[in-house]
Amino acid sequence: MKINKLNYENFVIDYIEGNLNSDQKEAFDFFIQDHPEVYEEIKDFISAPILKEDTSITFENKKVLFNKAPSYSLIWVLFPILLLGTGFLFFNQTNKDVEQPVENLEINTPLANAPKVEDETEEFAPGIDAIEIESEDITVEPLVESIAEVVFTEPLSGQSGHTIKPLKVEPVELEPAITNTVKPEVRSETIVVETYPRNDAILVVEDGVDSDIEREALNRVLLLVQEPTGLSLAERQENISMNFSNKVILEKRDRNWKDLKEVFTTKAYKY
Amino acid sequence: MKSSEYNEVVLTVSDPLYRYALKLTKNVASAKDLVQESFLKLWINREKVDTEYAKPFLFRVLFNKMVDDKRKMKRIQTMEVLPEKQIDGRVYNEEREIIDQAFEQLEEKQKKIILLRDWNGFSYEEIAEILDINLNQVKVNLFRARKKMKSIVTKIDSSYNKSQR
Numbered sequence: 001m002k003i004n005k006l007n008y009e010n011f012v013i014d015y016i017e018g019n020l021n022s023d024q025k026e027a028f029d030f031f032i033q034d035h036p037e038v039y040e041e042i043k044d045f046i047s048a049p050i051l052k053e054d055t056s057i058t059f060e061n062k063k064v065l066f067n068k069a070p071s072y073s074l075i076w077v078l079f080p081i082l083l084l085g086t087g088f089l090f091f092n093q094t095n096k097d098v099e100q101p102v103e104n105l106e107i108n109t110p111l112a113n114a115p116k117v118e119d120e121t122e123e124f125a126p127g128i129d130a131i132e133i134e135s136e137d138i139t140v141e142p143l144v145e146s147i148a149e150v151v152f153t154e155p156l157s158g159q160s161g162h163t164i165k166p167l168k169v170e171p172v173e174l175e176p177a178i179t180n181t182v183k184p185e186v187r188s189e190t191i192v193v194e195t196y197p198r199n200d201a202i203l204v205v206e207d208g209v210d211s212d213i214e215r216e217a218l219n220r221v222l223l224l225v226q227e228p229t230g231l232s233l234a235e236r237q238e239n240i241s242m243n244f245s246n247k248v249i250l251e252k253r254d255r256n257w258k259d260l261k262e263v264f265t266t267k268a269y270k271y
Numbered sequence: 272m273k274s275s276e277y278n279e280v281v282l283t284v285s286d287p288l289y290r291y292a293l294k295l296t297k298n299v300a301s302a303k304d305l306v307q308e309s310f311l312k313l314w315i316n317r318e319k320v321d322t323e324y325a326k327p328f329l330f331r332v333l334f335n336k337m338v339d340d341k342r343k344m345k346r347i348q349t350m351e352v353l354p355e356k357q358i359d360g361r362v363y364n365e366e367r368e369i370i371d372q373a374f375e376q377l378e379e380k381q382k383k384i385i386l387l388r389d390w391n392g393f394s395y396e397e398i399a400e401i402l403d404i405n406l407n408q409v410k411v412n413l414f415r416a417r418k419k420m421k422s423i424v425t426k427i428d429s430s431y432n433k434s435q436r
Binding site: 009010012013014041044045047048049050051052053054055057058059061062064065066067 | 274277278281282285286287288289290293303306307310314367369370371373374385386389390395407410411413414415417418420421422424
């Protein structure tokens with residue numbers, strides 16, 4: 001190995017740190033003898049001041065970096081509750097006659113306005129044509145919104161008021177990550193929404209977007225994306241500034257807020 | 272990487288990552304953004320990144336993001352840049368100031384290598400990986416950077432001594 005003025009820098013640090021093999025070291029020693037200025041350079045290298053790190057400078061707002069999502073252990077806690085709840089609902093409906101005027105029934109579910117389903121009694125309660133519910137002010141809502149949706153069937157016209165048929169509970173799988181690309185028909189803009197099972201969220205909007213729109217979009221997206229978590233509206237709003245892990249990317253091109261809201265409202269339950 | 276391990280990385284790496292970004296950008300908002308975006312990328316890739324590689328991963332992501340931002344900044348020159356001597360409201364002492372002046376005269380690549388090596392203790396191989404250059408380039412640039420710093424500090428010292436006489 002020939003060490004010369006052109007390549008000596010490739011070896012100098014290894015020479016100083018003692019990482020050259022014996023042949024290379026010997027070659028470098030000879031080279032330094034012929035080039036004392038390189039020896040001076042090595043002395044400069046060794047005695048060069050070290051830039052001190054100012055450890056008092058810290059990243060203050062670490063909470064925005066932390067994973068805020070519920071752990072899977074929470075899901076394991078919720079899952080048995082769902083099973084028990086589903087069983088309880090089914091038990092109640094198959095063992096009690098219930099009279100319940102439909103107009104008093106309060107339905108707190110995103111699918112309240114879903115299309116009515118044809119008679120599916122046979123599928124869930126073979127041999128029973130209709131179940132009547134007697135409670136006066138029943139509130140029907142999914143026990144664990146993140147893993148079940150409730151679909152309501154067509155009410156029957158009973159002899160003493162309206163009755164409803166059994167509820168159909170449809171499990172919804174938690175998927176590792178879903179990407180929805182929504183391409184509105186009229187406009188050219190594209191919205192990409194990526195959500196993750198742990199319910200983190202981030203909103204990235206291109207430069208130049210009005211900050212009010214950005215804030216409103218963040219609010220709206222988080223409310224929709226986080227709906228399955230079971231957090232109350234107040235909790236979701238409180239968490240808005242912290243939840244920067246669910247990745248929500250909006251590409252905004254010539255869009256106004258009304259259109260954006262519409263798109264997200266429409267697609268909110270399809271994550 | 273598990274969630275708990277990710278949070279541990281936040282605790283241990285966010286500060287040095289922020290200092291690295293702040294030193295190079297001299298802009299608090301940019302440095303914070305860079306750190307947040309780097310951690311977001313780590314979170315998204317947490318299944319693929321082992322905890323032990325999280326630190327070099329973060330520095331690599333931050334470096335790439337800085338390169339991207341720099342390209343954008345060539346088009347939009349609107350960033351508010353803090354005065355060199357006052358970052359994050361801190362005032363440097365004289366010796367640190369001199370070394371800092373010397374550091375500022377280094378080439379960009381040399382600055383990055385110095386910070387990765389001296390502040391964060393990365394190996395030459397890790398630095399090569401983070402900056403996407405070969406091992407020899409790391410060593411040669413580090414050698415030149417230190418020599419240059421020594422030479423600049425010596426010059427500043429001697430001119431200061433002359434002015435004191």
